[in-house]
Amino acid sequence: MLEIKNLHASINEKEILKGINLNIKPGEVHAIMGPNGSGKSTLSSVIAGKEDFEVTEGKILFEGEDIEELAPEERAHKGIFLSFQYPIEIPGVTVTNFIKTAVNQMRKAKGKENLPAKELLQMIREKSAMLDIDQKFLSRSLNEGFSGGEKKRNEIFQMAMLEPKLAILDETDSGLDIDALKIVANGVNQLKSKDKAVLIITHYQRLLEYIVPDFVHVLIDGKIAKTGDINLAFELEEKGYDWIK
Amino acid sequence: MSKYTEDDLKKELETKKYEFGFYTDIESDKFPVGLNEGIVRAISKKKNEPEWMTDWRLDAFRTWQEMEEPEWANVKYKNPKFQEISYYSAPKQKPILNSLDEVDPELLKTFKKLGISIEEQKRLSNVAMDIVIDSVSVSTTFQATLAEKGIIFMPISEAIEKHPDLVKKYIGSVVPKRDNFYAALNSAVFSDGSFCYIPKGVTCPMELSTYFRINEGGTGQFERTLVIADEGSFVSYLEGCTAPQRDENQLHAAVVELIALDDAEIKYSTVQNWFPGDEEGVGGVYNFVTKRGICHKNSKISWTQVETGSAITWKYPSCILKGDNSVGEFYSIAVTNNHQQADTGTKMIHLGKNTKSTIISKGISAGFSQNSYRGLVKVSSKAENARNFSQCDSLLMGNACGAHTFPYIENKNKTAKIEHEATTSKIGEEQLFYCNQRGIDTEKAIALIVNGFSKEVLNKLPMEFAVEAQKLLEISLEGSVG
Numbered sequence: 001m002l003e004i005k006n007l008h009a010s011i012n013e014k015e016i017l018k019g020i021n022l023n024i025k026p027g028e029v030h031a032i033m034g035p036n037g038s039g040k041s042t043l044s045s046v047i048a049g050k051e052d053f054e055v056t057e058g059k060i061l062f063e064g065e066d067i068e069e070l071a072p073e074e075r076a077h078k079g080i081f082l083s084f085q086y087p088i089e090i091p092g093v094t095v096t097n098f099i100k101t102a103v104n105q106m107r108k109a110k111g112k113e114n115l116p117a118k119e120l121l122q123m124i125r126e127k128s129a130m131l132d133i134d135q136k137f138l139s140r141s142l143n144e145g146f147s148g149g150e151k152k153r154n155e156i157f158q159m160a161m162l163e164p165k166l167a168i169l170d171e172t173d174s175g176l177d178i179d180a181l182k183i184v185a186n187g188v189n190q191l192k193s194k195d196k197a198v199l200i201i202t203h204y205q206r207l208l209e210y211i212v213p214d215f216v217h218v219l220i221d222g223k224i225a226k227t228g229d230i231n232l233a234f235e236l237e238e239k240g241y242d243w244i245k
Numbered sequence: 246m247s248k249y250t251e252d253d254l255k256k257e258l259e260t261k262k263y264e265f266g267f268y269t270d271i272e273s274d275k276f277p278v279g280l281n282e283g284i285v286r287a288i289s290k291k292k293n294e295p296e297w298m299t300d301w302r303l304d305a306f307r308t309w310q311e312m313e314e315p316e317w318a319n320v321k322y323k324n325p326k327f328q329e330i331s332y333y334s335a336p337k338q339k340p341i342l343n344s345l346d347e348v349d350p351e352l353l354k355t356f357k358k359l360g361i362s363i364e365e366q367k368r369l370s371n372v373a374m375d376i377v378i379d380s381v382s383v384s385t386t387f388q389a390t391l392a393e394k395g396i397i398f399m400p401i402s403e404a405i406e407k408h409p410d411l412v413k414k415y416i417g418s419v420v421p422k423r424d425n426f427y428a429a430l431n432s433a434v435f436s437d438g439s440f441c442y443i444p445k446g447v448t449c450p451m452e453l454s455t456y457f458r459i460n461e462g463g464t465g466q467f468e469r470t471l472v473i474a475d476e477g478s479f480v481s482y483l484e485g486c487t488a489p490q491r492d493e494n495q496l497h498a499a500v501v502e503l504i505a506l507d508d509a510e511i512k513y514s515t516v517q518n519w520f521p522g523d524e525e526g527v528g529g530v531y532n533f534v535t536k537r538g539i540c541h542k543n544s545k546i547s548w549t550q551v552e553t554g555s556a557i558t559w560k561y562p563s564c565i566l567k568g569d570n571s572v573g574e575f576y577s578i579a580v581t582n583n584h585q586q587a588d589t590g591t592k593m594i595h596l597g598k599n600t601k602s603t604i605i606s607k608g609i610s611a612g613f614s615q616n617s618y619r620g621l622v623k624v625s626s627k628a629e630n631a632r633n634f635s636q637c638d639s640l641l642m643g644n645a646c647g648a649h650t651f652p653y654i655e656n657k658n659k660t661a662k663i664e665h666e667a668t669t670s671k672i673g674e675e676q677l678f679y680c681n682q683r684g685i686d687t688e689k690a691i692a693l694i695v696n697g698f699s700k701e702v703l704n705k706l707p708m709e710f711a712v713e714a715q716k717l718l719e720i721s722l723e724g725s726v727g
Contacts (some may be wrong), residue, residue: 049681051674072682073687076684077684078683081682084682087679090697092700097693097697103686113299
């Protein structure tokens with residue numbers, strides 16, 4: 001589904017990603033771990049198409065197609081979703097209004113009519129219940145005054161609504177208490193299927209206890225230094241990153 | 246990456262012409278350019294006005310001659326040459342009309358382009374239209390329905406003839422002739438406008454609406470509106486404008502006076518979309534407006550405005566809270582793009598006890614525009630327990646525009662409570678990327694963010710206006726983020 005070949009990317013002429021290779025197949029869950037500043041968030045931004053970064057070498061293929069020329073919204077339309085580490089506030093725009101716009105823009109890109117209000121509401125109710133989101137929460141302004149946990153839960157709610165093929169979770173576990181973590185993990189697990197994939201970017205193995213990855217990659221200084229299974233995550237938790245060079 | 250870049254946006258903006266930039270070919274009965282006592286007399290005569298009105302105008306003209314153009318506003322422009330403007334222009338074929346069939350077909354076409362076919366209006370909607378094209382009211386509808394309730398809604402020229410006592414009593418009572426340079430000019434040469442009177446205890450059953458439109462190159466438009474809500478009455482009044490594209494600057498200096506007698510309420514909503522000038526800032530309407538209302542005991546005046554047009558806007562819809570327990574409100578969205586300049590806000594003058602005022606101002610600046618909020622909250626020594634809350638928010642797009650806030654507070658009573666809040670924010674790359682990542686393209690994302698920002702004010706507009714206003718905001722800002 002996602003094939004990254006020798007990816008180099010820089011910001012302000014400073015190279016952050018220095019030759020990444022990654023192959024994610026449908027149905028798989030991958031985790032990328034690594035110390036601060038290793039390029040984890042850069043990788044997620046580059047896949048999502050953030051303009052600040054320049055791809056200097058290599059390729060990103062999504063379902064076999066080179067997506068370098070695609071705008072962020074076009075990548076989203078193809079089914080790439082990024083759960084942000086720091087979700088942005090949009091005052092005056094309610095959670096419901098935002099997700100309605102997103103759902104309908106996605107449909108429009110596929111040549112479909114807007115989702116009838118009744119069906120949309122039904123879907124919002126189901127997905128918010130799954131994530132234990134209060135109805136009142138849906139009429140608040142997007143991310144404005146949200147706690148860290150509310151922001152992350154809202155990201156996963158949007159993911160559930162948009163049903164992406166590839167979900168990238170960038171530090172989704174940070175700021176979550178154990179109960180919220182379980183709810184979020186449960187939401188992600190419900191989305192998992194044989195034709196969808198998940199890429200988890202995290203510092204800690206905590207989230208990985210609930211969403212069990214098929215592969216764990218260690219990112220150090222812009223390169224994948226080691227790949228293994230869940231046991232690698234436990235090992236990292238115990239020994240830190242220094243032993244991998 | 247072949248993205249929708251800033252350059253693409255700019256290109257699109259440059260090619261985006263004023264949506265309502267067409268010009269109606271109706272023969273005009275036009276005065277020679279220039280202004281003197283003779284012209285003032287001629288305007289008055291043309292309209293068969295009584296002597297008191299002619300004298301009133303002449304007095305205003307003499308006052309105006311002694312006044313100087315105000316320069317305190319935060320706007321820069323070439324001063325209009327007042328002797329190069331024609332001060333009267335009426336559609337030539339102006340018979341007394343009994344039905345729509347008698348209306349000039351060209352005029353009907355104009356209405357259709359504006360999307361306000363009168364037939365449709367008459368048949369489908371609940372809105373009475375007093376349509377002003379080039380200064381003279383051509384068609385007034387719904388008279389009969391309104392007349393049943395004793396409501397008077399007609400061109401002010403007709404009111405001068407039919408209801409001289411009301412006009413004489415109230416005209417200039419809120420905005421005196423010598424109030425300011427442009428009010429004086431308007432008092433001398435006003436061509437037409439609307440007059441509205443709601444009798445005691447009557448709730449006006451429909452939104453009263455006026456469609457202003459500047460339609461003749463080189464003619465200024467000097468509207469005069471007078472709304473009187475008698476004791477215990479209620480009226481909601483809508484005013485909306487579009488103008489055809491012109492090369493030369495068009496001067497507009499309107500005066501609106503509202504009188505809310507004891508226990509009355511007036512809700513006055515405006516959507517202003519005059520030609521703002523092209524992308525270089527050439528042309529466009531100069532909009533110098535004086536709007537003011539007076540509140541008697543327990544009454545309320547609420548101004549709501551959505552300002553997207555004009556090259557220069559200079560406008561401060563205000564409330565004089567004379568009566569005890571009276572309430573004044575001002576809700577405003579002002580959008581400036583390209584080289585537009587707006588200096589707008591309100592004055593809340595607290596004279597009575599327990600008077601309350603609320604000011605919510607939302608300024609959105611894009612392109613190279615300058616957007617200023619200027620507001621005065623004044624509490625007199627006798628205004629015990631006066632309350633004011635002001636909130637001024639500015640939203641910036643790009644790096645070349647400006648937002649300014651000039652709040653003035655004059656308080657002479659220590660029981661007053663005055664609150665002022667202000668914020669400035671910028672539509673950022675991060676916000677846009679977030680929306681993009683959710684599949685929302687940049688144009689749509691801007692519309693979403695701007696509507697969210699303006700929501701508190703949009704919510705104050707009557708339904709049919711709110712939809713139009715939302716569209717206008719989107720059109721005005723299309724392709725404006727850099």
